[in-house]
Amino acid sequence: MEEIGLDPNLVQVVANLEPFISQHQLRVVPVVGLISRIADFKPVLNTDEVDAVFDVPLEMFLKEENHRCEEKEWMGWAYAVHLFDFESEKGVFLIWGFTANILIRTASIVYQRIPSFPQLLPNFQQLQRTFNSVPL
Numbered sequence: 001m002e003e004i005g006l007d008p009n010l011v012q013v014v015a016n017l018e019p020f021i022s023q024h025q026l027r028v029v030p031v032v033g034l035i036s037r038i039a040d041f042k043p044v045l046n047t048d049e050v051d052a053v054f055d056v057p058l059e060m061f062l063k064e065e066n067h068r069c070e071e072k073e074w075m076g077w078a079y080a081v082h083l084f085d086f087e088s089e090k091g092v093f094l095i096w097g098f099t100a101n102i103l104i105r106t107a108s109i110v111y112q113r114i115p116s117f118p119q120l121l122p123n124f125q126q127l128q129r130t131f132n133s134v135p136l
Contacts, residue, residue, distance in 0.1 A: 002046060003045070003046045003049040003050045004043050004044070004045060004046070004050055004053055005042070005043055005044030005045070005046075006035075006041060006043075007040075007041075010035050010036065010037060010040055010041055011033040011034070011035055011036075012033055012034045012036055013031055013032070013033045014032050014033060014034060015031075015032040015109070016029055016030070016031055016032075017029065017030040017031075017032065017102070017105060017106065017109070020098070020101065020102060020105075022098055023074055023098075028098075028102075030102045030105075030106065032106060032110075052090065052091065052093065054086075054088055054090045054091075054093060055088070056086055056088075056093075056095065056103075058103070058106065058107045058110060058111075059107060059111060060084060060086065060107075061084065061100070061103040061104045061106070061107040061115070062104070062107045062108065062111060062113060062114075062115045062116060063115075063116055064116045064117050066084050066085045066086060067082065067083070067084055067115075067117055068082075068083050068085075069081065069082055069083070069117065069118075070083065080118075080119075081096060081097055081100075082096065082097070082100040082101065082104060082119075083095070083096040083097075083100065084096065084100055084103075104119060
């Protein structure tokens, strides 16, 4: 919330998703919430963290349109990076990587269906278990 100046009193939390582990081994627990009075939300961006605040239809993250996937490798592990192109009156945006993965999962839960494209999400949890089992 500190990245966009969102007052926690404006948010009704509806769910905590399962933790995601980033490629940098950061554990992130996405929190899904509703803003009851959107007119009261006045964004104040932390420009070190956020480029812009904009609305995106959540269902977009289940559809093939505006979606592409790039195969990457990290420390010998192949994985897919999801990228979504989105255009609005505020500009053209690219939503990708970790953020895209969280939004794919959120949309799957909200709409109770899987995406129309293969997810091929990186399994950094498995990678972490592998690292933890290797003697130093």
